[in-house]
Structure formats: structure tokens, C-alpha cells
Amino acid sequence: MSKKRKSFSLLLVSLMALALVVSACGGNGNSATNNSSAGGNGKGEAPVNLIWYTIGTPQKDVDRVMEEVSKYTQEKINATITMKMVDWGDYQQKMQVNVASGEPMDILFTSAGGFDYVQNARKGAFMELDDLLEQYGKELKDTIDPAFLEGSKVDGHNYGVPANKELPQQEVWRFNKGLVDKYNLDITNVRSLDSIEPLLKTIKENEPTITTFAMDKNYVPYVPYDYVITNLPLAVKLDTTDYKIVNILETPEMKEALSTMRKYYQAGYVAPEAATTGSTSDLMTSGQWFMDRAQTQPSADNLWSASYGYPVVSTQASDAIITNTSVQGSIMAISANSEYPEKAMEFLNLLNTDPVLRNMVDSGIEGVHYKKLDDTHYENLAESKNYDMPSYSLGNNMLLYLNPSDADDKWEQFKQFNAEGVNSPILSFNFDSTKVATQMAAVQNVKEQFWSSLMTGTVDPESYLPKAIEKFKEAGLDQVMAEAQTQLDAWRAENNK
Amino acid sequence: MYRPIFLRYLLIGGNKVTAFFKTLIKNKVMLFMVLPGALWFFFFSYMPLVGTIVAFKQYRFTREGFWASIVKSEWVGWDNFKFLFSTNDAYLITRNTLFYNLAFIIIGLVLSVAMAILLSELVGKKLAKVYQTGMFLPYFLSWVIVGYFAFSFLSMDRGMLNQVLGWFGVDAIQWYSEPKYWPYILIFVSLWKSIGYNSVVYLASIMGIDKSLYEAAMIDGASKWQQIKGITIPMLSPIIIIMTLLAVGRIFYADFGLFYQVPRDSGTLYAVTNVIDTYVYRGLKTTGEIGMSTAAGLYQSVVGFALVMISNFVVRKIDKDSALF
Numbered sequence: 001m002s003k004k005r006k007s008f009s010l011l012l013v014s015l016m017a018l019a020l021v022v023s024a025c026g027g028n029g030n031s032a033t034n035n036s037s038a039g040g041n042g043k044g045e046a047p048v049n050l051i052w053y054t055i056g057t058p059q060k061d062v063d064r065v066m067e068e069v070s071k072y073t074q075e076k077i078n079a080t081i082t083m084k085m086v087d088w089g090d091y092q093q094k095m096q097v098n099v100a101s102g103e104p105m106d107i108l109f110t111s112a113g114g115f116d117y118v119q120n121a122r123k124g125a126f127m128e129l130d131d132l133l134e135q136y137g138k139e140l141k142d143t144i145d146p147a148f149l150e151g152s153k154v155d156g157h158n159y160g161v162p163a164n165k166e167l168p169q170q171e172v173w174r175f176n177k178g179l180v181d182k183y184n185l186d187i188t189n190v191r192s193l194d195s196i197e198p199l200l201k202t203i204k205e206n207e208p209t210i211t212t213f214a215m216d217k218n219y220v221p222y223v224p225y226d227y228v229i230t231n232l233p234l235a236v237k238l239d240t241t242d243y244k245i246v247n248i249l250e251t252p253e254m255k256e257a258l259s260t261m262r263k264y265y266q267a268g269y270v271a272p273e274a275a276t277t278g279s280t281s282d283l284m285t286s287g288q289w290f291m292d293r294a295q296t297q298p299s300a301d302n303l304w305s306a307s308y309g310y311p312v313v314s315t316q317a318s319d320a321i322i323t324n325t326s327v328q329g330s331i332m333a334i335s336a337n338s339e340y341p342e343k344a345m346e347f348l349n350l351l352n353t354d355p356v357l358r359n360m361v362d363s364g365i366e367g368v369h370y371k372k373l374d375d376t377h378y379e380n381l382a383e384s385k386n387y388d389m390p391s392y393s394l395g396n397n398m399l400l401y402l403n404p405s406d407a408d409d410k411w412e413q414f415k416q417f418n419a420e421g422v423n424s425p426i427l428s429f430n431f432d433s434t435k436v437a438t439q440m441a442a443v444q445n446v447k448e449q450f451w452s453s454l455m456t457g458t459v460d461p462e463s464y465l466p467k468a469i470e471k472f473k474e475a476g477l478d479q480v481m482a483e484a485q486t487q488l489d490a491w492r493a494e495n496n497k
Numbered sequence: 498m499y500r501p502i503f504l505r506y507l508l509i510g511g512n513k514v515t516a517f518f519k520t521l522i523k524n525k526v527m528l529f530m531v532l533p534g535a536l537w538f539f540f541f542s543y544m545p546l547v548g549t550i551v552a553f554k555q556y557r558f559t560r561e562g563f564w565a566s567i568v569k570s571e572w573v574g575w576d577n578f579k580f581l582f583s584t585n586d587a588y589l590i591t592r593n594t595l596f597y598n599l600a601f602i603i604i605g606l607v608l609s610v611a612m613a614i615l616l617s618e619l620v621g622k623k624l625a626k627v628y629q630t631g632m633f634l635p636y637f638l639s640w641v642i643v644g645y646f647a648f649s650f651l652s653m654d655r656g657m658l659n660q661v662l663g664w665f666g667v668d669a670i671q672w673y674s675e676p677k678y679w680p681y682i683l684i685f686v687s688l689w690k691s692i693g694y695n696s697v698v699y700l701a702s703i704m705g706i707d708k709s710l711y712e713a714a715m716i717d718g719a720s721k722w723q724q725i726k727g728i729t730i731p732m733l734s735p736i737i738i739i740m741t742l743l744a745v746g747r748i749f750y751a752d753f754g755l756f757y758q759v760p761r762d763s764g765t766l767y768a769v770t771n772v773i774d775t776y777v778y779r780g781l782k783t784t785g786e787i788g789m790s791t792a793a794g795l796y797q798s799v800v801g802f803a804l805v806m807i808s809n810f811v812v813r814k815i816d817k818d819s820a821l822f
Contacts, residue, residue: 096785102562119785124558272653276673276761337560437786441580448779449767458674459765475584 048079048343053095053108055393058085061386065364072357077346091115099125099335106338107348109393110160112230112328117152118430121159126333127341129158136345137161139353143396145418151327151428160331161348165397166297166414167327168320168421171222174304175291177311179203179210187315193221193260196291200269203290212269214284214292216277217452221257222293223248226323226424228484229431232443233472236488238321240425243492245485247477249454249469258454258461265457274456284308293317298413302405322421324428330392352396359401361394363387377402429491436483439476446471552577552791570788577792586776594772597756598748600684601691602741609692610733613699614725629700632693640754647686647759674765683770687755695740702736703729738812738819746805749773749797773797 047070062083070080084105086094095108095115110117110126120126133141133149140161141149148162173190180187183206185199196213203212225235225248233248248254264270271277283289287310294300296314304312334344350357363370363378364387370378378401391397398411407413433440450468453459491497521528554570555577581587612632619625635643650658651672659669672678706729714724751772760770777793805821813820 092785093782096787099558100556100563100566100787102558102566116785123556123785272671273673273761275765276763336558337562437789438576438580438583441786441789442583442586445584445586445771445776445779448762449764449771451764453674453763453765458671475586 045078047074048340050079050081050106050340050344050347051104052081052083053098053105054083054085055088055091055109055114056085056390057087057388059387059389061364061369061383065360065369065387068365069357069360072360073347073350076350076354076357077343079340079343079347081347088114102337104337104339105335106340106344107332108335110331110333111393112325116230117160117328117331117333118154118324119433121154121333122432122434124336126159127336127338129160129334129345132334132341132345133158133161136342137349140349143353145415147322147418148327151322151324152331153428154430155432160333161352161395162327163330163332163392163395163397164352165330165392167418168322169326170296170316170320170421171293171318172296172300172314173291173317174294174312174314176287176289177305177313178287179207179290180313187313190315191317193257197264199291200264200267204267204269207290209288211271211283211289212291213264214280214289215270215274215456216280217275217456219274219293219452220455221254221261222318223251223253223257224318225251225253226321226426227325228426228429228488229433229480230325232440232447232480233477234481234484236426238319238424243425243488243497245481245488247469247472247481249465249472255461255465258457258465261455261457262459262461263457270457272458275452275458298417299407299410302407306403306405320417320421321424322427323424324426324430327427332395348395351394353399355399355401358395358399362389362391362400372401373404376408377404379404425497426488429488431484431487433480436476436480439480442475443472443477443480446475446477549791549795551788552795554788556787573788577786577788578796580789581793581796586771589768590771590773590776593769594749594751594774597680597683597687597751597772598744600680601687602744602748604684605688605691605695605744606737606741608688609695610699610730610737612692612696613703614729616696616700617703617729618721629693629697633697634693635690636694638690640752640758643686643690643754644758644761647682648761651682673761673763676766676769679760679766679769683755683759686759687752690755698740699733699736702733706732735819738816739821742805742808742812742821745808746801748804749801751775753778 062085066081066083073079073081091109091114098105099108099120108126109115110120112118129137144162144164145167147167148164149158152158152160152162173187173196175185175187179185183202185202187199190196190199200212203210223235224238225246226238227248228234228236228245234245235248235251236243236245237251261270265274280289280292285308287308294304294314296316297303301312301314304314332348334341334348338344351361352358359378360366363380364384366372368381369384369387370380372378391400398414402408402410446468450464450471454461454464454468548567551567551570553572553574554567555573556570557566559566559569616625616629619628638646648656650656653659653669653671653673656672658672663669670678672682710728710732711724714728719727751774753774756770756772756775757778760766763770773793777790809821
């Protein structure tokens with residue numbers, strides 16, 4: 001028996017030793033391939049290959065376009081580009097694994113929502129860019145709205161290059177214009193959640209088969225608070241003076257909104273399965289909806305109407321507020337394991353300042369994927385379906401060519417929209433969750449349990465809201481809140497707020 | 498079994514080396530057949546064992562890659578295990594995981610054995626094949642698809658079940674926000690998916706039972722029921738015990754797809770649908786703390802390992818030949 005056991009442990013040890021050897025080989029292999037394409041900064045040397053991970057459904061022509069992009073960048077900065085796209089739903093998880101396992105990469109997309117920028121910056125996933133920005137990113141710093149660079153600082157340092165786009169977030173009610181016109185509805189006086197009731201009622205009575213108030217499980221009624229941590233119920237009132245963090249579920253505004261939602265749900269305005277619906281895109285395609293809530297940007301109605309193929313109109317549902325979420329909506333970071341951070345920064349600088357490169361990355365190859373109409377306008381060609389990229393995640397939006405239907409001063413409108421946005425009181429405060437990581441994981445589970453069904457009105461807030469609040473407390477929300485308050489107070493003192 | 502011999506030579510070494518190689522050559526065909534499986538286990542089960550160390554670390558990225566990151570991350574002792582036990586959720590998810598799996602094992606066993614016996618007794622062998630294939634099919638469906646099957650029955654406004662209830666004048670039920678129905682739904686769906694596969698395993702061993710036993714029994718005037726009770730089930734018992742032992746070993750592993758996809762991740766149902774796997778997934782998909790997910794995985798493995806050892810020990814006490822090892 002003892003012999004058997006001894007032999008077993010011997011086997012185990014040898015296996016482990018072998019495992020280390022094998023994995024070490026794997027590691028070496030990676031760096032070797034990287035080195036082969038390495039080179040210095042000077043011209044005439046072999047160009048550096050940068051690996052760029054970005055979000056979006058992988059497109060057929062990515063490699064083809066990147067070949068073209070590489071020709072351009074090789075001439076400008078002696079670097080070639082390999083782009084790897086990871087689909088929307090997988091991005092968070094796959095990047096978590098890619099970064100943790102040290103997959104070679106130089107540039108990667110990150111944001112408040114997908115592959116969390118602040119947390120991953122703190123975990124050391126990204127390179128600190130202060131010096132690199134100074135050295136290789138001068139033009140970039142001059143081009144981008146300074147609020148973006150300021151708002152994406154973590155503990156006083158920049159870890160990424162934000163895309164220049166709309167700065168504030170503003171909620172709007174969107175309406176299917178066909179139905180608005182058919183029933184001659186007045187949408188000019190609509191703003192609060194209560195004010196939409198008569199409209200919902202009319203449509204429900206006359207068009208029973210249509211989803212009156214479209215929403216998916218991520219819907220949250222708008223209340224004038226800014227959330228301290230994305231996805232958790234801790235928030236500060238927008239007009240706060242004492243910077244007190246509260247549980248959003250215990251605020252009178254949210255309580256009222258939830259009973260209204262319950263009323264709407266029971267009246268059948270909300271789809272019965274809203275709390276488990278992942279996306280409303282099939283409704284948008286079929287046009288079988290009357291209204292929903294969305295985030296806007298200048299000339300958004302044009303954009304929506306063009307993409308759905310029928311007219312959509314919108315009206316404001318909130319003020320335009322500049323929050324961490326909106327500032328950190330799209331960032332490109334340089335990976336901590338990048339072999340060529342300087343080159344990567346040079347590339348980011350070029351991408352955000354050079355219209356030729358920026359539009360090539362966005363729309364593909366001229367004459368293949370798009371056709372230029374004049375200096376600032378372009379039109380998609382049939383091939384563009386093989387290279388349909390999300391513009392927001394690929395750098396400075398304000399360099400993009402315009403669609404023929406766009407207003408000529410589209411980017412001017414953006415600048416004005418950005419200038420008019422109001423700063424959230426806690427803009428650029430980033431919570432550090434290290435000390436309460438245990439509670440965060442538990443609180444997250446409670447949130448998943450109650451959130452969607454409460455927010456969509458699927459359950460009665462009378463009985464479920466107290467239950468949810470109780471469960472959050474059990475999971476340690478109070479400790480998280482206290483820790484957040486301490487950090488916020490310190491931040492406030494430091495920044496003289 | 499080749500394994501013990503193989504190991505003994507490996508250990509003794511020296512003058513027995515030639516003997517070891519002789520054994521290797523003698524059994525080369527068999528060993529070669531074992532090779533793919535052995536390699537699979539090595540790469541996917543033994544190599545990752547080293548990573549268990551992450552459970553005791555606060556994992557932080559470094560420039561030099563994965564191994565360097567592990568080595569350089571800070572030791573945090575048992576901190577990563579705390580979140581599992583910080584709420585009474587630990588009790589809830591452990592209870593759900595254990596009880597559902599227990600139900601799957603017991604009911605699944607009874608039904609698959611019954612199904613296997615029924616199929617083996619069918620006279621029309623063609624028809625038996627048709628049934629067998631029909632029952633086997635769900636096993637190959639992905640849980641995402643099964644989830645949509647269930648949804649087409651349970652949807653509040655368009656589901657078949659609510660329409661049938663409507664004919665009888667019963668009000669539509671909000672299936673996805675009523676926890677009380679879900680233990681039954683989950684057990685039903687899980688059995689529907691797995692019974693076909695398991696019954697084929699049992700059917701195969703029924704086919705292997707010596708037919709002369711039945712002939713002898715029939716001559717003695719045993720009824721069908723007596724034959725089943727006296728021959729089929731006793732002859733099946735070793736395979737039943739092995740299958741059950743294997744299932745018990747995985748009793749701490751919930752079928753993620755079943756508990757995540759079929760209830761459509763509906764929050765109101767968590768009290769009866771949350772199991773260890775889904776709990777860990779939800780807690781970590783946003784925070785991305787690799788240390789904590791490793792800790793949860795280790796906890797699962799250790800308890801699962803203990804359960805296999807205990808049940809094997811019990812089986813060995815009762816019937817030594819039926820034990821796994």
C-alpha cells in the first residue's frame with residue numbers, strides 16, 4: 001500500500017515538473033515570435049508589428065483592411081497593425097482570460113462597461129501613459145477634449161487614450177414616428193416617467209399587438225443620481241452639497257419610479273418577459289414597438305432612422321450630465337505586457353489625429369468598401385457589409401467623414417453638446433474596491449437577483465423592495481458604502497470640492 | 498489493469514529497467530490506445546493543478562506573463578474563500594446544488610434503469626431502436642437550445658403551457674417569476690435530457706447478460722417481473738454502483754447550462770435556481786477576481802473528492818468487488 005502511494009506521489013511530482021517545463025516553453029515561444037518581427041525605431045529597420053484587440057463582431061475583411069492600414073502606418077511610423085476583434089458578448093470574459101494569461105498584445109479596447117477600465121488599470125493590466133503621452137502624444141493631447149483625458153485618470157494617472165466623441169450622457173424617450181403621427185400624439189411635453197402614461201395608454205388600447213414600452217433586462221428608470229460604482233446601487237444625488245452616498249433603492253425618487261414601473265407592467269405596457277430579455281433588437285428590426293428610452297448624441301434621430309429603416313424621433317428625458325461612465329465610454333489602453341509601448345503610443349497618436357488613417361480603420365479601403373464624395377463626405381459601397389465597424393470604439397470620432405444625410409456641422413454640434421454638458425459632482429472619482437472585494441462579489445450576486453425584476457416592474461416593489469434592501473445589507477453593502485464614503489471624502493478634500 | 502505494474506517498474510528502476518521496457522513493448526498496442534486519453538488528462542487535468550496556487554493569492558498582472566504574475570502576486574491566505582461564506586447564500590447554494598443533484602441521481606437512476614429494461618423487453622427490435630434514438634437525441638442538444646424549448650412552453654404571453662391552461666379557464670402563470678414551480682421544471686428538463694443516454698449504458702449491459710439465466714428461470718416458471726427482480730437488476734448492480742459513484746463524485750458540480758440557461762437567468766428564481774457554479778459565475782463575471790473563482794473551484798473539488806472517497810469507502814464495506822478502487 002505504502003509503495004503504491006509513494007509511486008503515486010512520484011508520478012504527481014514528475015507531472016508537475018513536466019508541466020512547468022512545457023508551459024515555460026510555451027512562454028518562450030510567444031516572445032520568440034514577437035522578437036522576430038521586432039526592430040528599432042529608425043527607418044530602414046524591420047517594422048514593428050502591433051497587436052490590437054478591439055470590440056465588435058469579427059468582420060470578414062479585417063485582415064485585408066489591416067494590410068492596407070499597415071502599408072500606411074509603416075510609411076508614417078514604421079509599424080504594422082494586426083487587429084483582433086472579439087464579439088460584443090464575449091469581450092469582457094475573453095479579454096479577462098487573454099490579459100490574465102499574458103497573451104501578446106499592444107493595444108486593447110476598454111471602457112466603463114466592457115472590460116472595466118478602472119478596475120483593470122488598478123490590477124495592472126494597462127501601462128501607465130503619463131510620460132508616453134507627453135513624449136509621443138502631443139498632437140493627440142491637443143485634439144481631444146481635455147475633459148476626456150482628465151476624466152479617465154485613475155489615481156491621478158492616465159492609463160488609456162479616450163475616444164473623442166460625445167462627452168455627456170443624456171437620456172431621451174425614443175418614439176416610433178409612424179405611430180406618433182398615426183394617433184396624432186403630442187410628444188413635446190413629455191419628460192418624466194409619469195408624463196408618458198397617456199401616450200402608452202392610447203397605443204395599448206389601439207394597437208394591442210405592439211410592444212408599447214420596449215426595454216431589456218438592463219433597463220433602469222432614470223433618477224437624478226450618479227452611480228458611484230457601475231452596476232451597484234450606490235449613488236450620489238446630482239445636486240448634492242454634502243456628497244453623501246446613498247443606497248439608490250432607499251431614495252424617494254427611485255421608490256416612486258419603481259411603483260410607476262409596476263403600474264406600467266401591470267397595465268401591459270411592458271413586455272411580460274422584459275426582466276429576462278437580453279436585447280430588443282428584434283423589435284427594432286420589425287418596428288413592432290412604440291417607445292423606449294435611450295442615450296442620445298447630436299443628430300441621433302438621423303442615425304436611428306437610417307439604421308432601422310423607418311423614422312424615429314426623440315425627446316429629452318434628462319439633462320446632459322458628464323459622468324465617469326460617459327467619459328470612460330471608449331478608451332484604448334496599451335497593454336502592460338506590450339513590447340513596444342512607444343510605437344503603440346505613436347500609433348494611437350496618429351490614429352486620433354490623421355483623418356486618412358482614422359477613416360481607413362473605420363470604413364475600410366477606399367473604392368472597395370466606401371466611395372468618397374468630396375473632402376468630407378463618403379458613401380458605403382456594397383462591400384462595406386464585410387467591414388462594418390463600430391465607430392465609437394476606434395478612436396477620435398470627429399475625424400470621420402460624413403454621410404450625405406448628415407448635417408455639415410455635425411462635429412460642431414458635438415462640440416457644442418460637449419460644452420453644454422454639466423459635470424456630475426463625482427466626476428473623476430474612482431472607487432477602489434480592493435479592501436471590500438469579498439463584499440463586492442456578494443453584493444453583485446444580490447443585485448443580479450433583484451435588479452431586473454424590480455426595475456422592469458415585473459415584481460411588486462411593495463414586498464420586493466424591502467427584501468432587496470435587506471439582502472443587500474446582509475451581503476455587506478453597508479461596508480462597501482462606508483468604504484466608498486471614506487474614499488469620496490478623502491477625494492473631496494484633495495480636490496477642494 | 499496495466500497501471501500498477503507500470504508504476505512499480507518506474508519506482509524500482511535500476512536493474513529492472515530492462516524488464517520495464519520489456520513490459521512496455523509487450524503491451525505496446527494497449528498502451529498506445531491509452532495514450533490519447535492519458536495525454537488529455539495530463540494536459541487538461543494535471544497541468545492546471547499548478548494553477549490552484551492562485552486561490553491563495555491576490556492575482557495581479559505583470560509584464561512577464563502568466564507564471565510570473567502568479568509568482569509575484571501577493572499571498573492572501575484564505576481571504577479568497579471568504580466571499581463564499583460571507584452571506585447565508587453559501588447555505589442556499591450548497592443546499593440547491595446537493596439536493597438537485599441528489600434528485601437527478603436517484604430519479605435518473607430509477608427511470609433510466611426502468612427505461613433500459615423496457616427497451617430490452619420490447620419484441621419489435623426495430624421499434625426499440627426508434628425509441629432509443631428518440632430518447633438519445635436530447636442528450637446532444639446544447640443547453641441554450643433546450644432553454645429556448647422550455648421558453649416556448651413557459652413564455653408568459655405566447656407559451657404553449659399558458660395557452661393550454663387558458664382552455665381550462667386557468668389564469669396565465671408568470672413562470673419565470675414564480676420560484677415554486679422551478680424545482681419540478683428543472684428536474685424534469687434535466688431528466689428529459691439525460692435519461693436517454695444513461696439508459697443506453699444500462700441497456701448495453703443488459704444485452705451482455707447471459708441469456709441462459711433467463712431460459713433457466715423461465716423453465717422454473719418465473720414471471721417477467723420475477724426475472725427482472727431476480728436476474729436483470731442483480732446483474733446490473735455493478736454498473737449501477739459505478740455510475741452512481743461517478744455521479745456522486747460530481748454531486749458538487751452543478752450543470753451550469755441547466756441552471757443558467759433554462760431559467761433565463763431570472764433574478765426572482767435565484768432562491769431555487771442558484772447553485773455554486775452560477776453563483777460564482779455571477780459574482781465574478783463583473784469583478785474578474787481570478788483568485789476568488791479559483792478558490793470556489795478548489796472548494797468544489799475538495800468537497801467532491803471527499804464525497805467520492807466516502808461513498809467508495811461505504812461501498813467497499815458493503816461489497817468489496819463493486820468499489821471503484
